[in-house]
Amino acid sequence: MVKDSLAPGLKTVRSVTVDKGRTIDFMGDDLRVYATPDLVRDIERTCRDYLLEHLDGGEDTVGMRVEIDHTGATLLGMSVEIAAEVIAVEGRRVTFAVTATDPVEKVAEARHVRFVVDVAKTAERLTAKAQKVTAQA
Numbered sequence: 001m002v003k004d005s006l007a008p009g010l011k012t013v014r015s016v017t018v019d020k021g022r023t024i025d026f027m028g029d030d031l032r033v034y035a036t037p038d039l040v041r042d043i044e045r046t047c048r049d050y051l052l053e054h055l056d057g058g059e060d061t062v063g064m065r066v067e068i069d070h071t072g073a074t075l076l077g078m079s080v081e082i083a084a085e086v087i088a089v090e091g092r093r094v095t096f097a098v099t100a101t102d103p104v105e106k107v108a109e110a111r112h113v114r115f116v117v118d119v120a121k122t123a124e125r126l127t128a129k130a131q132k133v134t135a136q137a
Contacts, residue, residue, distance in 0.1 A: 002092060002116055006054035010086045014046040017079050034074040039100060039108055040066050046082045047096050047112050058119050064093070065113040072107030080107065092116040 016022075022042075023032035044063050051061045074080055081101050088095040093115055100108040 002089060002094070003054045003056070006051070006086065006089055006094065008086050008088060011083065012046065012050040013081060013083045014042075014049075015079050015081050016042050018074050018076055020076060023076050032076040034078075034080065034107070036068070036070045039070060039080075040068060040110075042080075043068070043082055043084070043098050043100070043108075043110055043112055044114075047084050047094075047098070047114055050084065051094060051114060051116070055116060059116055060119050060122075061094070061114040061116050062122075063112065064115050066110060067112075068108055068110040070108045072102070072105050074102040074107050078102050084112070087111075 018034045020032065022034055022038040024035045025032065043066065048061050048063075055061070079102065082098060083101070084096045084098045086094060087097045093113060096110075096112045096114070098108075098110040098112055099106055100110075
């Protein structure tokens with residue numbers, strides 16, 4: 001279960017360097033910028049890693065929702081600071097307000113919801129689902 005140490009107002013910050021793997025490639029090498037799907041992944045990882053500090057053994061979190069406005073282009077090689085604040089804890093559901101800023105400007109605002117799961121119970125559910133898929137084949 002979520003520990004009492006997790007409460008609205010708590011914050012975490014992570015710095016990410018935009019490497020080639022985090023950029024778009026469809027406009028050519030000269031126009032590589034931080035790709036939105038990679039920004040979303042970095043936001044999710046930032047929030048998940050922070051939550052792990054507030055969970056019991058055998059627990060983890062999964063993403064439930066991401067709402068994002070990606071409003072600025074961050075160039076290849078630039079750093080981005082991802083700042084996440086817990087804004088709600090409702091049972092096993094945790095909501096974050098997130099901003100991403102490069103050295104020049106704010107490049108994104110997001111709201112991200114994660115759900116605390118029991119890893120063993122999740123494994124059981126996924127195994128049962130896989131068995132249903134196999135049975136249907």
